Amino acid sequence: MTLRICLIASSRFPVAEPFMGGLEAHTHSLAAALKRRGHEVLVFAGPGSDPALEATTLQVAPFSSSEAARSDVGGRPEQWMAEHHAYLDLMLSLARGDHGHVDVVHNNSLHHLPIAMSRTLPAPLLTTLHTPPIAWLESAAEFAASNAHYVAVSDHLARSWDHVVTAETIPNGIDTAAWRPGPGGPRAVWSGRLVAEKAPHEAIEAARLAGVPLDLVGPAHDPAYFAREVEPRLGAGVRYLGHLAGEPLRRLVGEAGVAVVTPAWDEPFGLVAAEALASGTPVAAYARGALPEIVTPDCGRLAVGGDTASLALAIREAMVLDRAAARRRAVEHFDVEVMVDRYEETYRWLSGVRDAA
Numbered sequence: 001m002t003l004r005i006c007l008i009a010s011s012r013f014p015v016a017e018p019f020m021g022g023l024e025a026h027t028h029s030l031a032a033a034l035k036r037r038g039h040e041v042l043v044f045a046g047p048g049s050d051p052a053l054e055a056t057t058l059q060v061a062p063f064s065s066s067e068a069a070r071s072d073v074g075g076r077p078e079q080w081m082a083e084h085h086a087y088l089d090l091m092l093s094l095a096r097g098d099h100g101h102v103d104v105v106h107n108n109s110l111h112h113l114p115i116a117m118s119r120t121l122p123a124p125l126l127t128t129l130h131t132p133p134i135a136w137l138e139s140a141a142e143f144a145a146s147n148a149h150y151v152a153v154s155d156h157l158a159r160s161w162d163h164v165v166t167a168e169t170i171p172n173g174i175d176t177a178a179w180r181p182g183p184g185g186p187r188a189v190w191s192g193r194l195v196a197e198k199a200p201h202e203a204i205e206a207a208r209l210a211g212v213p214l215d216l217v218g219p220a221h222d223p224a225y226f227a228r229e230v231e232p233r234l235g236a237g238v239r240y241l242g243h244l245a246g247e248p249l250r251r252l253v254g255e256a257g258v259a260v261v262t263p264a265w266d267e268p269f270g271l272v273a274a275e276a277l278a279s280g281t282p283v284a285a286y287a288r289g290a291l292p293e294i295v296t297p298d299c300g301r302l303a304v305g306g307d308t309a310s311l312a313l314a315i316r317e318a319m320v321l322d323r324a325a326a327r328r329r330a331v332e333h334f335d336v337e338v339m340v341d342r343y344e345e346t347y348r349w350l351s352g353v354r355d356a357a
Contacts, residue, residue, distance in 0.1 A: 003103040003347055004040045006094065006123070007031055010109050011058035011086050014048035018245030020219060021193055022271035023130050026153075026172050027108050028053070033173075033340040042099055044090055058086045087113040095120040103351045106343075112140035119145040124350040126151065128170075129161055131268055138164050149350055151343075153269040154290030160266070168346070171293070172269050173339025174330070179278035181327050182254015188214045188315060189256035189281070191249065191272045194230055194240075195222045199264040201229040202308050204238050206284075207260065209312035212319070213237035214260070217244045217252060254279040257319040261285035262311070270294050278330035280323035284314035294334070299326040 009027045013020040019028070027045070031053050034041045043055035091113055094105065107114040107127040115137065118125040125145060129137075129152045141148075141164050150167035152158035158167045188210075190203040200216055207214035214237065220226040234240055244252060253259060259276030260283075261267075267289035274294055276283050283300035285291045295302055299321065301314035332338075 009045035016050040091117040112136040116140035173336035181280035199262040206308040206311035210315040274334040282318040282321040284318040
């Protein structure tokens with residue numbers, strides 16, 4: 001049975017390569033896979049999203065507060081208000097039926113309004129939780145419809161939300177046909193947003209201690225952090241290659257001997273680790289958040305969070321692991337088709353609940 005699914009993405013970043021982060025990559029993989037299976041997917045996403053998704057742009061109209069409003073030091077930031085109005089317009093249009101019948105609304109955003117306004121929808125709402133508890137999402141859950149359902153991208157994340165909602169776990173998936181096994185090589189790779197909570201500067205320190213050259217790739221999303229912590233550490237075997245997308249990124253990861261993952265927080269999932277494993281590249285990571293659910297002894301090594309000496313040892317040990325075992329781990333547990341199977345089951349269950357009501 002084919003379904004008509006409304007998929008709400010983030011309005012802040014486009015759902016297109018090069019992806020700004022795991023949330024955008026996840027949304028793209030899910031939407032593309034559902035379309036391949038014959039479902040009709042209405043995607044609502046930020047400007048500049050992949051034309052192949054045929055997404056409706058969430059219009060984040062410029063907003064300028066009045067002088068009177070600016071006099072209130074507790075007033076909301078301009079960007080917050082603009083995004084609020086974009087999601088408010090979307091939810092009201094769905095409630096009116098402007099987009100026709102849908103079987104399920106899948107909220108893949110981090111905004112509170114899809115949850116808070118779920119009682120107005122003619123279809124059940126499924127929300128995928130991508131982050132640890134956020135105050136505005138916790139508050140919105142109190143107003144959610146009785147048939148609102150939640151998915152967490154890891155067991156660790158589900159546990160962090162269990163004081164608010166009950167969530168089933170559906171791990172994120174990647175296209176293992178695109179992330180093909182690579183030959184490996186003498187260098188390490190670090191990929192992701194170059195921001196403080198991802199701590200790429202600690203990956204540099206650990207790689208130097210391990211005596212392994214390192215390539216950094218990803219958007220320098222926090223220029224001040226990059227200038228302060230990353231740029232001075234470049235050179236002597238450490239390179240920053242920019243924000244790579246698509247095949248160049250996949251080739252680089254496949255040609256690395258180890259992928260280094262250094263979250264300074266409890267990582268909700270760790271998509272870059274799954275991508276590396278699909279490339280046959282073992283992972284050396286801090287044992288934070290969901291990473292112990294992804295990285296097992298046959299495909300990587302875990303280090304004490306924040307301990308670069310421990311991570312250096314993990315890098316050296318991971319580089320000699322069997323690349324075929326790393327690839328097998330990704331294909332069996334984190335393939336996009338495995339993920340979509342689970343989402344399809346959930347969509348159909350929710351549609352049945354709605355039809356039986």
